Amino acid sequence: MKFTKMHGCGNDYVYINGFIENVSDPESLAIKMSDRHFGVGSDGIVLILPSDTSDFRMRMFNADGSEAEMCGNAIRCVGKYVYDNKMTESKVITVETLAGMKKLELTVEKDRVTYAKVDMGEPILAPGKIPVVSTLEPVIGELVVVDHQAYALTCVSMGNPHAVAFVDEITDSHVHELGPKLEVHEKFPQKINVEFARIKDEDNIEMRVWERGSGETLACGTGACATLVAAVLNGKTNRKAAVDLIGGQLIIEWDEATNHVFMSGPAVTVFEGVW
Numbered sequence: 100m101k102f103t104k105m106h107g108c109g110n111d112y113v114y115i116n117g118f119i120e121n122v123s124d125p126e127s128l129a130i131k132m133s134d135r136h137f138g139v140g141s142d143g144i145v146l147i148l149p150s151d152t153s154d155f156r157m158r159m160f161n162a163d164g165s166e167a168e169m170c171g172n173a174i175r176c177v178g179k180y181v182y183d184n185k186m187t188e189s190k191v192i193t194v195e196t197l198a199g200m201k202k203l204e205l206t207v208e209k210d211r212v213t214y215a216k217v218d219m220g221e222p223i224l225a226p227g228k229i230p231v232v233s234t235l236e237p238v239i240g241e242l243v244v245v246d247h248q249a250y251a252l253t254c255v256s257m258g259n260p261h262a263v264a265f266v267d268e269i270t271d272s273h274v275h276e277l278g279p280k281l282e283v284h285e286k287f288p289q290k291i292n293v294e295f296a297r298i299k300d301e302d303n304i305e306m307r308v309w310e311r312g313s314g315e316t317l318a319c320g321t322g323a324c325a326t327l328v329a330a331v332l333n334g335k336t337n338r339k340a341a342v343d344l345i346g347g348q349l350i351i352e353w354d355e356a357t358n359h360v361f362m363s364g365p366a367v368t369v370f371e372g373v374w
């Protein structure tokens with residue numbers, strides 16, 4: 100089976116062209132291919148498929164085999180994959196996801212996509228739809244207790260669930276110790292992605308993430324969107340900000356007129372292989 104290794108800000112996935120390859124058990128395949136010692140090594144796998152409603156369809160599976168509703172870094176790479184492989188000639192495409200149809204604007208240099216702007220749709224703020232066990236709406240400053248200490252979290256869904264903690268300094272302890280405990284906390288019925296964010300100024304945020312189903316990744320597109328929305332809800336930034344991640348930078352804007360969140364960032368092909 101042919102595959103293409105790609106990344107968005109270092110959030111790397113194995114991309115499989117479902118127009119050509121038939122994947123019968125993507126959950127098991129994701130676990131095997133994601134292993135960084137016995138497999139290809141990635142944060143998960145992404146299937147690119149035909150769609151009845153959009154130009155293409157995307158299914159994304161975390162390294163633990165769980166399927167996620169949406170993946171921001173991956174959808175930019177899907178745009179790059181279909182354009183670079185001449186599956187479309189359009190620089191504006193739509194992709195069907197479990198979080199609905201997303202529209203992409205592709206930036207092309209020397210006949211290759213280098214960058215993409217994605218309309219990520221509206222943030223979901225109702226606790227029952229994130230989901231999080233909370234009586235707040237929006238869920239701002241929800242206190243979640245871990246190891247006898249309470250943490251104030253702002254929870255937002257971009258189709259997939261996120262909990263954002265604002266800290267003065269982001270530490271490995273936050274990401275590697277608190278992150279996994281919050282991921283599976285009983286307040287989150289479908290588990291959760293956990294972002295730790297430091298506000299640099301009203302236009303710039305630093306963020307690290309412990310992802311549901313994959314652990315720490317170098318970047319999280321939906322997480323960057325959730326973090327910007329949380330920062331605006333908490334009065335910490337403007338509605339457009341740069342989010343600096345370990346693997347790179349994303350520009351996120353929560354448009355007031357449409358209530359849609361827009362994510363802009365790079366997409367990179369690393370290598371092609373056969374499994």
Ligand SMILES: N[C@H](CCC[C@H](N)C(=O)O)C(=O)O
Nearest residue numbers: 167170171172259319320321
């Ligand atoms: N781990 C996430 C999916 C990947 C999201 C992230 N890699 C992104 O770029 O949005 C979840 O289970 O919801």
